[in-house]
Amino acid sequence: MRGFWAVYRKELYGMFMSPIFYVVGFMFLLVSGVFFNYILSQVMLFSFQIAQHPEIAKGMSMLELFFRSFMWNISIIMLFIAPLLTMRLYAEERKSGTIELLFTYPVTDAAVLAGKFTACLSAFVILLAGTLPGVIGVSLMATPAWKLIACGYGAVFLLGCAFFSLGIFASTLTRNQIISAVISFGLLLVLWFIGEAKSSAGPLLGSILEYVSVAKHFENLSKGLIDSRDIIFYVVFSAFFLFLTLRQMSSYRWRG
């Protein structure tokens, strides 16, 4: 993996130098904060109502309810921000011609890709860390469910891997960043909601659609149900798109 660190540092630096990251980061924290507030007030209202019926309230964790809804909302926001964070990675490199430098430096295509992908994930982890204080604060007020929280963040991280790998692939398809963002946003939306089509499809097609639905697997994981099938789904999903990106790189070389 020669050149991984060089590319990783350059990408991270480029990310922090570009206004896109700050605008996207600000919007991410703003929108997730709004949802945080809204969900918290809804959950509180619900807990007041349910407190009248202690027999139902028994065994229900308000924190769990709150956290699951919050993670669900974060995953929706990610549908919007992932294309914005990944759109420039290869598109800009091709537009400015700097891909020629990367292709002629003694670094492998895989190392370049790994550097870009990891830099993107690191930036995302920093954004995600911005939501932690609120979540920890709320947890401390209730009985903390650290396992659930760790599992939720793990699920969001895996989802990030999947979204970014698809986004990076989309950014290799064009020199234009906006087109790249539109392609990845479109694909992500389709893969997110494809499970809904299950009801109108036959049993076989329906189960396939449900399996490729990104949302379905996220739902399980964010509940705290660690199922290897869901984890494998995200790993394979990411690996598939990273592989396509590498193929796309060698295709550039041949086409010149």
Next chain:
Amino acid sequence: MIEAEGLTKYYGPIGAIRNVSFEIEKGEIVGFLGPNGAGKSTAIKILTCYMPPTSGLARVDGLDVMEDSLKIRQRIGYLPENVPLYNDLTVRRFLRFAASSKGVEAKRIHAETGRVISACGLEKNADRIIGNLSKGFRQRVGLAQALLNDPDVLVLDEPTIGLDPTQIIEMRRLIKDLGGNRTVLLSSHILPEVAQLCQRVIIINKGEIVATDSPANLTSQLQKTAKIIMEVSGASEALQQAIESMAGVVKVSCVNNGTSRFVIETDPHMDMRSRIASLAIEKGCGLLELRTMQLSLEDIFMQLVTEDPAVEGVES
């Protein structure tokens, strides 16, 4: 050091280069010369492992571009044609990135970037954002990144394009200083530049090599006749006839403009100057000027790359 054997590259149905073969020895400075679109950049991109050839072999230091791409890239410093750079990084940060990509060890990176910054005269601009630099400085940054990690082979694609005359002179001086023990391959469509810098010229046109030799040899080989310019005062018809009847003279033309100016084409293997001079004095003319006219590289280039063979040396 660099070998190409039957290199061919097609972009779809369009052949960029066809069956190009050449060899460059270690330590040579070689110029790739050709009009725009002749295939210079394509050949260079194959040698720098940017893209593979459609067919043919290319080797750098005995290593094949297809099999040992990474090892070759380690040995080559490459300045691409339009000097692509990361516009949002500072010069220093970009060079640090380039150095670490090229495998310079972490503790040497600082010294190494410092070295190329001063070699390319970038000290004052080292902390500026590349996007704000002028064309000349961008070119220097491009050269600086090519020099990182002291490569054995330098490949410069149109290194002086878009620079102003002083910058061009500086750039040439820089390139000349870089030669020595390094192998340098540079492409250009500016002829005097190649003539000045390079020991050998490869002229390429429409994807094929049309000539390979030193600038001096190319000039003498392609001269079918040697031309002598003579200016005399008080010339007569008799002088012209006498010269025409000399053995070895092919053609004489004369322009009278107060003084007479003869252009005498002679057999290139004979130096006729002294005989012509004594003839002129014999005929009672005042000899004002006598010299041989060398074809410039430009003339040869025009002969080789234009289909019309009539275009020949124009007097400078």
